[in-house]
Amino acid sequence: MKGITGQSAVFGIFGNPVSHSISPILHNRTFEKMGFNGVYVPFCVDQTGPFLKKAVLHMGLSGLSVTIPHKLWAAKAADQRDALSELTGAANTLLVRETRNGRILSAHNTDGPGAMRALQTAVPDLKGRRVVIAGYGGSARAIVGQLLLASGVKQVAVTGRNMPKIKAFIRSFTKKRPDWAAKLIPLKEEALLDYEAHILINTTPLGMKGFDLSLPVPESFLRPGLAVMDIVYRPEMTPILIAAKKNRATIVPGYWMLLYQAVLQFELFTGMKAGPDVENFMRLNLLTALRS
Numbered sequence: 001m002k003g004i005t006g007q008s009a010v011f012g013i014f015g016n017p018v019s020h021s022i023s024p025i026l027h028n029r030t031f032e033k034m035g036f037n038g039v040y041v042p043f044c045v046d047q048t049g050p051f052l053k054k055a056v057l058h059m060g061l062s063g064l065s066v067t068i069p070h071k072l073w074a075a076k077a078a079d080q081r082d083a084l085s086e087l088t089g090a091a092n093t094l095l096v097r098e099t100r101n102g103r104i105l106s107a108h109n110t111d112g113p114g115a116m117r118a119l120q121t122a123v124p125d126l127k128g129r130r131v132v133i134a135g136y137g138g139s140a141r142a143i144v145g146q147l148l149l150a151s152g153v154k155q156v157a158v159t160g161r162n163m164p165k166i167k168a169f170i171r172s173f174t175k176k177r178p179d180w181a182a183k184l185i186p187l188k189e190e191a192l193l194d195y196e197a198h199i200l201i202n203t204t205p206l207g208m209k210g211f212d213l214s215l216p217v218p219e220s221f222l223r224p225g226l227a228v229m230d231i232v233y234r235p236e237m238t239p240i241l242i243a244a245k246k247n248r249a250t251i252v253p254g255y256w257m258l259l260y261q262a263v264l265q266f267e268l269f270t271g272m273k274a275g276p277d278v279e280n281f282m283r284l285n286l287l288t289a290l291r292s
Contacts, residue, residue, distance in 0.1 A: 009038040010060060011269055014074075015067035018042040022289045023065055026262055027269070029285050030278065036270050038062070048073040057096060057103045063269045064094040071138055078107030085109045087176060088145040090138055093265050108268055111139060112146025114261030115201070115231065122227045122250045123199060127152040130195065132185065134159055134216040135203035136169035139231055143201060144173065148180055157183035157195055159217065160204065189218045197221075200244075202230045207238035215240050222247040230254050233290065255290060259283050 013023050019042070027040035045052070048070055056064065066074040074091040075081055085091040091107035116126070123129065131153050133140050140158070147156050158166050163184070170182040185191050200221070205211045207230065217240075222228065228244035233254030241251045263274045263282060274282070 004039050005037065007037060009036075009062040009269075011038060011040045011063045011065075012043050012061065013040070013065040013067060014043050014045045014070055016044050016046055016069065018044050018067065021067070022258075022286060023262065025289050026282055026285055027266060030266055030274075030282055031270070033281055034270065034272055034278065036272065038270070045070060048077075053077045053105065056094065056105065061096055063096060065265055066092050066094060068138070075107050075109075077105060079104035081107040082109060083149055084112045084142065084145050087149065087173075088112075088141045090141055092142075092261065093268055095268060109142055109145075110261040110264035110268070111142035111257075112149075114259075114264055115139075115143045115229075115257045116146050116151060117260040117263075118252055118256035119199065119201070119227070119229050121256055122229070122252045126199075127154075129153045129198040131156045131199040131201065132159055132192065132195065132197045132217075133157070133201050133203060136160055136162070136166050137203060140169070140203040141172075143203060143231075148173065148177055153199075155183060156180075157185045157197070159185040159187050159192065161187060187217065189220050192217060192221045197226065199227045199229070202228070202232070202238075202240050205232065207235075207240055208232045209234045213239050215243060219243050219247070222249050224248040226250070227252065229257075231257050233258050236290065255283075255286060259286050262286070 013021055024040050031038045071090040074094055075085045075089050085107040091109050092111050093108040095106040097104050097106050147153050160166050166184050174180055202216045204216045206216045222244045226249040228249050229252035230238045230240050231254045232238050236253055244251050263279055267274055
């Protein structure tokens, strides 16, 4: 990384924990490659509130990545929100903008479009597809929101172990989008097979290093013609991806979503377009960091 000057734009990541984050490596190396005068640093943040917004606006920061557990705070604290942040109530990116009346926070969510770009590495055309989402947390919210806003899919269904929470998850969207034909599918073999999905996206932590290694759906659901995407990126090949590959389904490892949400953040931070060469540079650096 080149020397920091008084004109360097300062970016960072807010969350807790952040010591494991690959984002500083990824963004700093890409800033340097593109000749952008900026630096990206981690901030371990425990508490949120009005004081934190004031701090962000007056610390000289240009923008932030926001991770667990502060994505809801980021959307709520912002003065402006993009469509996905507005729909989901969560944001993973904050920009500090100068206006006539002073600095404001602008909230963006690159998790959803990042997931769609990742999915389209295996399924370029999503129109008319039926999608099953396993899980109902923050990442599921971003992905479902993006599917509703821009994908053209035929239907989205949600499955998981806690039916009351899934019902509440679906209601949170139908309140804002009554036209959404949401479907809840019990986590049972027959119900899942009857849905005849084209795509499965796992948003649960099942399979993550140090977590439960069981599958988020019955293995019988995995078959040729199904595209299976996991947002878990450590390990690179999770139990669901291994089982999907064994059953001749198409797989999309979690690092693709991690990559594309970072590419979109880079574009928001710098105002630069990340072409194929930049995407490939970021992908190689990401994989090197994940495998080290």
